[in-house]
Amino acid sequence: xxxxxxxxxxxxxxxxxxxxxxxxxxxxxxxxxxxxxxxxxxxxxxxxxxxxxxxxxxxxxxxxxxxxxxxxxxxxxxxxxxxxxxxxxxxxxxxxxxxxxxxxxxxxxxxxxxxxxxxxxxxxxxxxxxxxxxxxxxxxxxxxxxxxxxxxxxxxxxxxxxxxxxxxxxxxxxxxxxxxxxxxxxxxxxxxxxxxxxxxxxxxxxxxxxxxxxxxxxxxxxxxxxxxxxxxxxxxxxxxxxxxxxxxxxxxxxxxxxxxxxxxxxxxxxxxxxxxxxxxxxxxxxxxxxxxxxxxxxxxxxxxxxxxxxxxxxxxxxxxxxxxxxxxxxxxxxxxxxxxxxxxxxxxxxxxxxxxxxxxxx
Numbered sequence: 163x164x165x166x167x168x169x170x171x172x173x174x175x176x177x178x179x180x181x182x183x184x185x186x187x188x189x190x191x192x193x194x195x196x197x198x199x200x201x202x203x204x205x206x207x208x209x210x211x212x213x214x215x216x217x218x219x220x221x222x223x224x225x226x227x228x229x230x231x232x233x234x235x236x237x238x239x240x241x242x243x244x245x246x247x248x249x250x251x252x253x254x255x256x257x258x259x260x261x262x263x264x265x266x267x268x269x270x271x272x273x274x275x276x277x278x279x280x281x282x283x284x285x286x287x288x289x290x291x292x293x294x295x296x297x298x299x300x301x302x303x304x305x306x307x308x309x310x311x312x313x314x315x316x317x318x319x320x321x322x323x324x325x326x327x328x329x330x331x332x333x334x335x336x337x338x339x340x341x342x343x344x345x346x347x348x349x350x351x352x353x354x355x356x357x358x359x360x361x362x363x364x365x366x367x368x369x370x371x372x373x374x375x376x377x378x379x380x381x382x383x384x385x386x387x388x389x390x391x392x393x394x395x396x397x398x399x400x401x402x403x404x405x406x407x408x409x410x411x412x413x414x415x416x417x418x419x420x421x422x423x424x425x426x427x428x429x430x431x432x433x434x435x436x437x438x439x440x441x442x443x444x445x446x447x448x449x450x451x452x453x454x455x456x457x458x459x460x461x462x463x464x465x466x467x468x469x470x471x472x473x474x475x476x477x478x479x480x481x482x483x484x485x486x487x488x489x490x491x492x493x494x495x496x497x498x499x500x501x502x503x504x505x506x507x508x509x510x511x512x513x514x515x516x517x518x519x520x521x522x523x524x
């Protein structure tokens with residue numbers, strides 16, 4: 163009986179893997195815009211999994227998570243664009259061809275810097291809980307955005323509201339993902355190549371997050387989430403565990419930000435607004451707090467739904483004679499969908515079956 167179940171489960175995983183590999187090739191036939199939606203959905207899954215460590219596992223409400231996304235993006239943008247060479251002419255002698263660093267160097271730097279910022283945010287907020295913690299983290303996210311917006315004088319580091327452009331596309335093993343790839347007579351579009359890279363990162367992130375959840379650290383985070391005083395009484399070092407949660411979650415945000423910058427080729431502070439942070443938190447809560455499949459489902463729905471609703475908002479706008487803006491209509495439709503779902507499924511679309519139950523094996 164158990165062997166049949168294992169074979170059935172293995173078959174499901176194989177079919178799912180084949181489906182994920184073939185998906186962009188099918189979407190590509192309908193237009194690259196659909197593959198691009200899938201790419202952005204994968205980036206949001208990375209962000210949601212990172213935030214799930216902080217909010218879902220450790221129970222620390224973080225409304226400034228987009229700041230770590232911005233840190234990773236600007237790290238990639240500064241190290242893979244001509245901006246620093248144009249600003250600091252003394253660097254031109256050292257890098258005459260421009261600053262075009264490898265992704266293998268930038269990615270660890272972006273992850274490390276975002277993780278450091280995460281711990282810097284966590285350090286002064288260790289004694290805060292609930293609404294107070296949310297307000298402080300919200301302020302941190304806005305400070306980073308305003309900082310990026312104004313750091314164009316007296317020394318132009320971030321180029322302020324103009325943003326950074328001419329960012330190099332990501333290259334992996336000599337393959338430039340910014341250009342289409344020809345395999346015989348079959349053309350693989352640039353957005354499809356990015357899809358496979360993002361999918362690989364998502365799978366690695368899911369594995370790391372799952373192992374963390376099952377580890378002693380993950381159990382300790384969940385103990386803090388359920389009752390911090392009881393966890394401290396049991397001898398857990400809640401201070402270090404909270405800092406670790408902030409740092410680990412921020413690391414995933416930094417990696418996702420670096421991928422976003424390479425994918426877009428242009429970044430500006432407007433891409434990292436408070437609304438983005440709220441949307442990422444909504445993905446985690448809507449899908450199922452602290453449960454990986456639920457978080458992934460929430461990220462897919464909330465990242466793809468606004469794009470799909472473009473095709474609904476357009477006709478509605480025409481029906482009103484153009485008096486309503488299409489973007490506002492899309493936000494209204496998304497908000498209504500979220501309200502309906504949360505009324506019908508208050509614990510999320512796919513809540514954890516273990517949450518709130520005894521961990522003692524039966």
